Amino acid sequence: DAGITQSPRYKITETGRQVTLMCHQTWSHSYMFWYRQDLGHGLRLIYYSAAADITDKGEVPDGYVVSxxxxxxxxxxxxxxxxxxxxxxxxxxxxxxxxxxxxxxxxSRLTVL
Amino acid sequence: AQTVTQSQPEMSVQEAETVTLSCTYDTSESDYYLFWYKQPPSRQMILVIRQEAYKQQNATENRFSVNFQKAAKSFSLKISDSQLGDAAMYFCAYSLFGNQFYFGTGTSLTVIP
Known part of the structure; x- marks a missing residue:
């Protein structure tokens, strides 16, 4: 099906571990974004990408890596x-x-214990 | 940086009544996009309505309409004939070129039967 899919939908991990959240879209959209949602903060931009091999930091990039x-x-x-x-x-x-x-x-709901 | 402000963290409305959610934004640009997104308990982000700043006419989608006041930088959402399924978090968003999106902190709408 066409659309944008994320995996995993739920993840529990421990402090210090590496975690990768996957995102796949079938529309061939040029721009892609990662946001985090926290109560009282709305959605905050972590990273975005204008095209393959082009990425840029958003509002809260520390501790995250994208490709x-x-x-x-x-x-x-x-x-x-x-x-x-x-x-x-x-x-x-x-x-x-x-x-x-x-x-x-x-x-994707991520819980870090 | 662009800012989007939703000053009402929570709102409630009686079923079948009308409610208005407020949003203000800050920009020095003359042409941009404004959006209202709905996030029900399922967590899915759903586009409710979109307004292009160069268009004078307020956007309308069935029971949802906006009051776009460009000079005042105000973009409120009116929900008419409220239904139980309208209960959700509502986010106002601003985009300059469709490649950067800025969100407010959200308004949680409760619909009272």
Missing amino acids: RSKTENFPLTLESATRSQTSVYFCASSGGEGTGELFFGEG
């Missing part, structure tokens, strides 16, 4: 998870300039 070797994939890695990274993570995509709409994945 985009293919247009359709945009994984987010927490290299050494901390409790403050417990959150719901959303991947999203957009066709870019002029299209004006952001399409979201279903979210």
Whole structure:
């Protein structure tokens, strides 16, 4: 099915472990984004990508790493998870300039113990 | 940096009544996009309505309409004939070119039967 999918939907890990959240979209959208959602903060941008091999920091990038070797994939890695990274993570995509709409994945709930 | 402010953390409405959710934003640009997204308990982010700043006419989608006041930088969402399924978190968002999106902190809407 066309769309944007995230995996895993739920993940529990321990402090210090590496975690990768996957994101795949089938629309060939040029722009992809990672947001985290926390109560009282809304959605905050972690990283975004304008195209394959082009990524840039958002508002809260510390502790996260992204890559985009293919247009359709945009994984987010927490290299050494901390409790403050417990959150719901959303991947999203957009066709870019002029299209004006952001399409979201279903979210990944990450708990760091 | 662009900012989006939702000053009502929580709102409630009686079923079949009308409710208005407030949003203000800060920008020096003249052309941009504004959005309202709905997040029900399922966590999925759903686009409710979109407004392009160059369009004078307020956007309408069935029971949902906006009051776009460009000079005041205000973008409120009116939900008419509220239904139980409208209960959700609502996020206001701003985008300049469709490649950067800024979100408010959200308004939690409760619909009272």
